[in-house]
Amino acid sequence: MATIQDVAKHAGVSIATVSRVLNGTTYVNEEVTSRVRAAIKELNYQPSRAAQALRAHRSKIIGLLISDIQNPFFTGLIRGVEDVANRNGYSLILCNSDENPRKEQQYIEVLCSERVAGAIVVSTSENPKKLHLFRDHDIPFVSVDRRIKDRTTDAILIDNVSGAYEAVTHLITNGYHRIGVITGPVSTTTGRERLEGYRKALREAGLALEPALECVDDFKSMGGYQGALKLLDLTPPIDALFVTNNLxxxxxxxxxxxxxxxxxxxxxxxxxxxxxxxxxxxxxxTTVTQPVYELGSSAALRLFQRLQNPTSLSKQEIVLSPTLQVRDSTRPRPSLKGA
Structure with a gap:
């Protein structure tokens, strides 16, 4: 007996496209529709009424996949998502990839199998695998905090470059000129863009870019510890550190x-x-402060817009601005006091 997977393969389309043709709830162009219907006829495919009923049922659950549940940063983001979900009568499933692509893939499969209404994802890289499963199951999703390489996915982001640039420029203005940086994986936009902002500030101040002053590690406390020890051992010594996340x-x-x-x-x-x-x-x-609650709530609001208008909305990218909170850890160097 033919399956929906057989029909999709025969017609050269995705399972989601076959499902759309069968359900008739979403527009599919005439040429593709004709191919799918021809494949259904040729293979004598008989849709399961039980399966159709299950697919037609939309759950009242949103999936949220974050990259590190131990990071306090995500507390505010989760609360922002949850508040919007609850106001709309939805519950939340929380998944933690722990910056592990394999765990990320497993959780995407779980969310699809649970038939969540939609998903919000903090990806482990710009090219996360298995995201196509959301589309195959007609599950809308939004990327938050980190950009992914996909022309159709909505994204809610922070202006990492400007935040890092402002932080390092502040150090330079206060008399610090040999500044080390510790950043996370450059496979993530947060790691790479914050490094880019650091470099931009040095270039504009006429300071040399030194590879020895740049440490790339994970976004965890041990990465910051090991990176700092390495930078503190340099000769001549550094006079300041810019560290790109809280852990x-x-x-x-x-x-x-x-x-x-x-x-x-x-x-x-x-x-x-x-x-x-x-x-x-x-x-x-002194810290670069992110509007984390707004990051989460904006992602959830966009997801609910997608749920209400699954095909009529164009891709949207929202970029929120961080704020530099200046405190004692970056006081001007003694030679500048009273200048």
């Missing part, structure tokens, strides 16, 4: 403490992402 900043602070260095007298530091204690510690931390 890596924690690791870098641990390394600075182990070396018995004073902030900012021996070394200045700027982090990316606000942390609850950033303004309360002995040396308050």
């Amino acid at each position: 890596m900043t924690l690791g870098a602070l641990e390394a600075i403490h182990e070396r018995h260095l004073r902030i900012p007298d021996d070394i200045a530091i700027v982090g990316f992402d606000e942390m609850p204690w950033a303004a309360l510690s002995a040396i308050s931390l």
Whole structure:
């Protein structure tokens, strides 16, 4: 007995396209429709009424796939998504890829098998595998925090380049000229764009770009710790650090403490992402603050627009602006005080 997969293969289209032709709920051009109907006739395909009933049933659940559940950054983002979902009568399934592409693929399969109404994804890379499964199952999805290479996917993002540029320019203005950077994987737009902003600030200030001053690791605290130790061992020494996420900043602070260095007298530091204690510690931390709740709520709002208008909306990319919160960890160098 022929299956819907057989029909799709015979007609040279996706399973989702066959489903659209069968259900008649979404426009498919006449030439493709003719091919699908011809394949159905030739293969004597008989759609299962039970399967059609299941496909017609839209769940009231939204899937949210994040990249690191241990990162406090995602707390606000999750709350933003959840609040919008609840207002619309939907519940949330939370999945954690842990920056692992294999886990990401598994969770995409799970969300599709659970027939979620839609999904919001923080991808592990610009080319995540298995995302096509959402389209195959007619599940709309939105990319959040990180851009993916797809011309049709909505994205809600942060202006990482300008945030990093402002942070490093602030350090340069305060007299720091040998600035190290610790960033996450450049396979992610967050890692690469924050590095780009760092480089842009140095170039515009007439400072040389030195590969030795750039550390690329994961977005976890151990990556920040190891990167900081490496940069602190350089000769001549660095006078400032720009760290591109909150967990890596924690690791870098641990390394600075182990070396018995004073902030900012021996070394200045700027982090990316606000942390609850950033303004309360002995040396308050200058940070690039992201509007994380708005990031999540905007992604959810866009997803519900997709649910209401599955085919009539063009791709939308929303870019939110971060804010530099200046605190004691980047005080001007002594030679500049009173200037």
